[in-house]
Amino acid sequence: MTTAEPVYWDPFDAALARDPYPLYARLREEAPLYYNDRHDFYAVSRYTDCQRGLADWQTFSSARGDILEIIQANIELPPGTLIFEDPPVHDIHRRLLARLFTPRRIAQLEPQIRAFCERVLEPVAGAERFDLVEAVGAEMPMRVIGMLLGIPEADQPTYRDRTDAALETEDGGRIDHEEILITEGFQEYLEWRKKHPSDDLMTELMTAEFEDETGQRRTLTDEEVLTYCSVVAGAGNETTGRLIGWFGALMARYPETRRELVADPSLIPNAIEEILRFEPTGPFTARYVTKDVEFHGGTVPAGSAILFIQAAANRDPRRFDDPDRFDIHRVSQHMSFGVGAHYCLGAALARLEGKVAAEEILRRFPDWEVDWDAAELAQTSTVRGWKTLPLVIRGA
């Protein structure tokens, strides 16, 4: 006889960070439409439900935010915050950035990205032990985004630390929604950049003409440019850094795979896709429900908050064979970059950074273990990944 305790999921519970997958599997099977009465939100976890919901912006709106506590705080969000907008305004704003993030344009950055990666790996050359997150995860994406935006190198850590601090929560804690949209740091820089235009993203955003939602042709206001920059900086740093951390962790856990990649680096791009499926850095996405909607015979009422658990969808056996097996030869369309209007703008950049980091790390350090006792998982309510990941290099 089994004791049928109903499944309970608290997204703010830091104890779940280490291995949330057994619980996600229970949600998927036992409560495909889940309701949490303590925090008052709904959640779906099957692939088809996440795909349907994230693609349907009319029913599942981003206009109140895409993080549970922001939606529930019901705050006024500034225009230009892309991730907190719905079409058609969202599409007008996204198109301005989409031109700058096309896969082809991003691909041209590979030599520069590789140079950043080589530079951050220089200090650990020949080391027997180093923290991968500190050395590469926290450094390389910041340098890349900084270069794109045109932020002077000396100022880059300030911007990174500001967004990281805003997104970090204590165990069971919630994000302070006042902190998340700080743009003041960029203000001075914008003034300076106006007098010194360059070929960076900030200059392009300041000068790009577009037709706004009222049909007027104009350029972006300073406030809008600042919001764009803080969104790009915030979205591009920590997520990509965590991807590099997961690469380090999974390659230690699956040494056979690591040896395969060392022998044949052309397998790396697909390995990055499997890392993204297996351990997505953003495990779930929140939306605001605009009208009553049915899932699995239950109704989610208008006005609710709902979480789409992409990390659970990525391991849905209805979609992926043997989903808990890490297999870099798998061809899969995972959910980690989302789907629909908000599909990750920086997906091509994240993939490229992941690939370059993997290539450069494996070339220098073909064999390592992780000191798991000293490793630490970062716990925020939006991002899951290693805060410290000490690699112990073998054959050093």
Next chain:
Amino acid sequence: MTDRWKVTVDPRVCVRTGLCAASAPKEFELDERGQGRATSETLPASEEVLEVAESCPIEAISIADADTGKAIFPPES
């Protein structure tokens, strides 16, 4: 370059951003599943259509010359 293009969206790749239809509503529409498609068999060649194909974040859109079948986007490498 001839003046008609055959524009196809690969449904196995398309992640339904809807950006194509939002950017060029005369040339692109969304099907009942939310995936993009060209509004007609062939489209007049234009910078706009090329820019839409280039801006698709997963490059699900391909363009070929309607007469010769030669690839216009992604360009043959």
